Amino acid sequence: MSARLVIMGPQGAGKGTQAARLAERLGVPAISTGDIFRANISAGTPLGRLVQEITAKGDLVPDEVTNDMVRDRLAQADAASGFILDGYPRNAAQVVELDGILADTGASLDAVIELTAHREELLARLQKRAQVEGRADDTDEAIARRLDIYAEQTAPLTAAYAERGLLVQVDGIGELDDVTARLLAALESLDAQV
Ligand code: AMP
Numbered sequence: 001m002s003a004r005l006v007i008m009g010p011q012g013a014g015k016g017t018q019a020a021r022l023a024e025r026l027g028v029p030a031i032s033t034g035d036i037f038r039a040n041i042s043a044g045t046p047l048g049r050l051v052q053e054i055t056a057k058g059d060l061v062p063d064e065v066t067n068d069m070v071r072d073r074l075a076q077a078d079a080a081s082g083f084i085l086d087g088y089p090r091n092a093a094q095v096v097e098l099d100g101i102l103a104d105t106g107a108s109l110d111a112v113i114e115l116t117a118h119r120e121e122l123l124a125r126l127q128k129r130a131q132v133e134g135r136a137d138d139t140d141e142a143i144a145r146r147l148d149i150y151a152e153q154t155a156p157l158t159a160a161y162a163e164r165g166l167l168v169q170v171d172g173i174g175e176l177d178d179v180t181a182r183l184l185a186a187l188e189s190l191d192a193q194v
Contacts, residue, residue, distance in 0.1 A: 003026055003028050003081060003082025003083070003110060004082050004083060004102070004107060004108070004109050004110045005022070005026075005028075005082075005083070005084045005085070005109070005110060005111050005112070005113060005187075006084075006085045006088075006089070006098075006109060006111075006112045006113070006161075007019045007022070007084055007085070007086050007112075007113045007115065008112060008113065008114045008115070008154065008157070008158060009113075009114055009115030009116065009117070009172060010117065010119075010122050010146075010147055010150045010151075010154075010155075011122065011126060011143070011146045011147065011150065012117065012121075012122035012123070012125040012126040012129070013115040013116065013117045013122065013172040014115060014117075014125075014172050014176075014179060015086050015087070015115055016030075016032055016034075016035070016086055017176065018115060018172075018176075018179055018180060018183060019032065019084045019086040021176070021180045022084055022180065022183055022184070023084050025180075025184065026082065026084070027082075028078075028079070028081070028082035028083050028084060029078050029079055029083050029084070030083075030084045030086060031070075031073055031074070031079065031083050031084065031085050031086065031088075032086040032087050033066060033069065033070065033085075033086070033087040033088045034055075034086075034087045035086075036069060036073065037051050037055055037061065038055075038135075041055070047065070047069070050065065051065065055136070055137055056136045056137055056142065057137070057141075057142055057145065058137050058141070058142035058143070058144075058145035058146040058149070059145065059149075060090060060091065060149060060153075063091070063093050063094060063097070066088065066090075066094065067094065067097045067101075070085075070088050070097075070098070070101065071101050074101055074102075085098075089157065090149075090150075090153060090154045090157075091153045091154065091157070092153075092156075092157065092160075095157055095160060109161075109166055110166070111166050111167075111168050111187060111190050112158070112161040112166045112167050112168065113168045113169075113170060113183060113186070113187070114158050114167060114168070114169045114170070115170055115171075115172035115179075116169060116170070116171055116172055117171075117172045117173055118173075119147065121173060122147065123143065123147075126138060126143045127143075130143075166190075168183075168186040168187060168190050169186075170182050170183050170186050
């Protein structure tokens with residue numbers, strides 16, 4: 001099955017959870033830019049100090065910083081035969097950068113998954129997560145900011161991937177197992193078309 005994947009979808013759609021499940025099934029690493037930033041913030045690294053305030057507000061980290069980090073991560077051995085990127089690319093410039101990073105090693109994306117969910121459902125899930133996980137960017141302001149940025153900058157990217165025949169849209173609402181099964185079925189049907 002196709003192994004170089006991007007998973008997109010608004011915050012709260014269940015991307016992180018489903019990316020981890022798919023990664024296990026496909027035997028590739030799930031790479032979340034948000035998780036890498038959070039790990040650096042917790043460890044107090046220079047990168048963590050640089051991005052702490054930006055991420056807490058729900059704004060995007062500058063492209064140069066994010067792109068370099070993704071290039072380094074994709075160059076690691078475990079990502080050589082595949083990966084699931086969660087949270088990247090998030091704007092048009094990052095789409096171009098990711099194409100370049102992959103082209104440098106003769107690779108390209110196999111599919112881009114979009115997990116869909118309505119705004120009310122997302123807000124409800126994010127508010128619940130805020131109580132459970134206490135993420136710094138799960139304040140009401142930062143949640144609204146992240147959903148707005150997603151709608152303005154990230155959602156339009158799916159059109160470009162659809163034109164390339166890479167887009168797979170999957171309903172993110174429902175039981176975890178059902179959503180995972182939908183994702184696997186959608187990827188298989190995309191494979192069958194190629
Ligand atoms: P996430 O866990 O994907 O919601 O990411 C948490 C935060 O990390 C985002 O709100 C941004 O501040 C930052 N971030 C993650 N991925 C990116 C990206 N591709 N470009 C810029 N900032 C990002």
